[in-house]
Ligand SMILES: [Zn+2]
């Protein structure tokens with residue numbers, strides 16, 4: 355394999371390569387590219403969104419991995435515990451880094467997902483356990499719904515909507 359995502363910062367490629375090796379995984383270009391896209395997100399992306407972002411960050415002339423390759427890549431990374439999957443109510447499966455225990459906040463308007471560190475919701479979980487007979491763990495993964503910062507900002511501006519009569 356000589357193809358490599360040349361638009362990626364060599365330091366990032368190096369660091370993610372070392373990370374893959376630490377997990378006993380081969381440093382394939384597609385794995386490095388997918389992780390490089392997901393790393394700064396601090397949330398989840400679907401395969402289509404990963405593909406879209408790869409297309410934006412690779413230079414013209416560098417073909418991005420196709421959807422099937424990205425799908426295989428994220429599936430392998432989930433199996434290896436590097437990523438974890440979250441399926442939304444609309445049936446779309448999204449992928450995020452499986453690092454520290456975290457919960458998810460889903461934007462009800464645009465569907466973006468950010469991760470909320472579990473420790474920020476420890477007392478919420480304790481209260482929920484006290485009020486129910488459920489045993490809830492930080493690994494259980496709460497899904498919260500609301501508006502992301504971008505959609506909040508858009509909600510404050512008058513939206514220009516085409517009028518149809
Ligand atoms: Zn997550």
Ligand SMILES: [Zn+2]
Nearest residue numbers: 461464502505
């Ligand atoms: Zn949003």
